[in-house]
Amino acid sequence: MVNDRQSTEPVSLASLFFAFLKVALFGAGSGIVWAHRVAVEQRSWLSEEEFADILSLCQFMPGPNVVGIAVCVGAHLRGAFGALAATAGFVLIPGTIGFSLGIFCLQYAHFVLLQHILAGMSAAAAGLLIAAGSRMLTPHRKRWLAWITATLAFTGVVFTKLPLLLVLFGAALPGIGGTASGRPRPQ
């Protein structure tokens, strides 16, 4: 597999595994930032453009976005085995640690103090999610069509009982149709 990395040594599967292990362990809540730091800044596996390319692919594909980054970076460097190594590094050990800690907390969730702490954290966590979604709109905020499709999708989920696939298509079709008929934006 030929790519335009500076180094000629092939990246080992083990270093892919450990790189994404690091991303998962340090990147609580901001995995994308850490994936960038490790893959672009620290190891120079990818150029900025290659990373941006991967990121934009992963942000609209279905599934957990950071896992997508692991799959794509792994695939880019070492093909299918690279994708497996990076995904395993991201999921196996951090997943086991997080799961054990979480189950420990959930087992004591009936204790009043923990209940109150969890209630406060879930209220805050819901806010973080709303903010993260709003931020994704920033690059599109000058397109009124983007506001309409976002509102359609939001309304479809919150105020109707329509199945997700219907909401997706109902909001995406006018969005895609409108973008196709509009003039191309300078990037």
Added chain:
Amino acid sequence: MTDGSAPIALTAHLAWLSSISFGGIPTVLPYVRNFVVVTHGWMTDQDFANCFALAQSLPGPNMILMMSFIGWKVWGIPGAIASALATFGPPCVLYFAAWRLWHRFRAAPWQRVVRGGLVPVTVGLVIAGGTVMAHAADADWRAAAVTVGAVVLMLRRWLNPSWILLAGGVLGGLGLL
């Protein structure tokens, strides 16, 4: 807790939802909640909100963790593993296939069009996910105020998200919510 068909139904449903979660797992949270809280009554809204809060505050792949907590509630450890696999397995295959196609079509104009149309949809879905989670988590106006405060702090980038979560936990722990 539940009969034997529950874990299979949950795993199949999660696998389906993760395969159409354009923009990330948070976009399908309202549908997961609907399935486990409303349709099947496997857990309460508060349980669901707890799983979410814990997953967000622990290190590791948050949304995979959240689904594994839900799986654990329904069917113990096997349920947790099945749910985690259902959450990232199908998307991984899709990511890999998409990555191989990506270079072939990266210059194609339809790709810019599809992205321009699809990204705002995922924005609406993510915000809807947050709203539904807020609805599940916010018992009264004080909890709702914490949610609004978290939105503002996060949008202004004044604080790292971990501090916002911690602040929510402290406020709750002090019995202020």
